[in-house]
């Protein structure tokens with residue numbers, strides 16, 4: 001029997017998150033026990049597209065561009081459904097951006113961005129890879145390394 005989860009009135013549904021990473025997405029959205037509105041996390045939902053997936057539903061949350069970019073780093077194929085008055089008013093597929101400005105810390109502890117208060121910048125190596133190069137220390141990292 002399918003698991004029924006209440007619909008949300010206004011907010012965001014993040015679908016097609018790789019199984020096991022739903023909690024990470026909640027962390028990215030800074031949702032913890034102090035968040036007052038309804039939140040649903042469904043884990044290991046069967047998916048024709050990716051085998052198993054996680055789904056996150058958050059009442060009352062609009063995602064800004066930085067949040068969307070951070071989600072793209074862990075769930076590059078996630079889809080966002082924007083819900084208003086219980087209807088999907090917008091659907092978008094997240095995409096790894098060409099440039100990440102101030103989105104994450106540089107994993108290189110020697111990087112100047114970790115020693116001084118400088119906003120980080122990472123640029124995608126080429127359109128096919130999910131590798132990014134730091135604009136300061138020039139080291140390259142996988143997209144998912146940038147969130148550790």
Ligand SMILES: [Zn+2]
Pocket residue numbers: 106107108111112113134135136137138139
């Ligand atoms: Zn760096």
